[in-house]
Amino acid sequence: MTRIITYKSIKANYKSPWYIPYDVLLNTIEWREFRQKIIDRDCSKCKVCNKEQSEKTGRDYFRKPTVQEIAENSKEQLVDLLGDGTLFVKMKNAPIVGIKTDSPTILHVHHKYYILGRLPWEYKSEALVTVCHNCHVKIHDEEMIPVFVDDSFKEKIDLTPCDRCNGTGFLEQHFHVQNGICFRCNGRKFEEFIA
Numbered sequence: 001m002t003r004i005i006t007y008k009s010i011k012a013n014y015k016s017p018w019y020i021p022y023d024v025l026l027n028t029i030e031w032r033e034f035r036q037k038i039i040d041r042d043c044s045k046c047k048v049c050n051k052e053q054s055e056k057t058g059r060d061y062f063r064k065p066t067v068q069e070i071a072e073n074s075k076e077q078l079v080d081l082l083g084d085g086t087l088f089v090k091m092k093n094a095p096i097v098g099i100k101t102d103s104p105t106i107l108h109v110h111h112k113y114y115i116l117g118r119l120p121w122e123y124k125s126e127a128l129v130t131v132c133h134n135c136h137v138k139i140h141d142e143e144m145i146p147v148f149v150d151d152s153f154k155e156k157i158d159l160t161p162c163d164r165c166n167g168t169g170f171l172e173q174h175f176h177v178q179n180g181i182c183f184r185c186n187g188r189k190f191e192e193f194i195a
């Protein structure tokens, strides 16, 4: 079982909040609560493409069936059970709730900007947005996420996005392992914070 911890109890182990690996961060009560608040506000959907998070059961992900798939599944069928031309109505299939998928939609919470040394949950909720992995990658491809020295937002600092995940902190092809956290930066997002 995963141990849920408070940030206070692990604080002393890191030189700055930015050195905390994402798997440790994920298990802090502070981050979990903050992240959930953002996802709830955004109705558990990607704010760019509107997709919902795929359900996870064990190692498998399931997507919601489409309207067409539901209709197809619940169609009544006539079958010639006795082989004498008498048609019987076949029992309806159980309703489908999920379809196993190899390309699940996984939601991330993206920071629109960073403030140096600040904990990931020490931001106004407007600074964060729920996005799916694919849209998250696109955002980091197209924009350089600004890192401000403090909350006067006057001075920016240049940091290098992680070589492997381009600053998203995640790698899609590894969603089965460690929640897809980037193995190079461990979710720290910038080269400068890779320990």
Ligand SMILES: [Zn+2]
Residues within 6 Å of the ligand: 046, 047, 048, 049, 050, 051, 131, 132, 133, 134, 135, 136
């Ligand atoms: Zn999306």
Ligand SMILES: [Zn+2]
Residues within 6 Å of the ligand: 109, 110, 111, 136, 140, 167, 168
């Ligand atoms: Zn991001």
Ligand SMILES: [Zn+2]
Residues within 6 Å of the ligand: 162, 163, 164, 165, 166, 167, 168, 169, 170, 182, 183, 184, 185, 186, 187, 188, 189
């Ligand atoms: Zn990375």
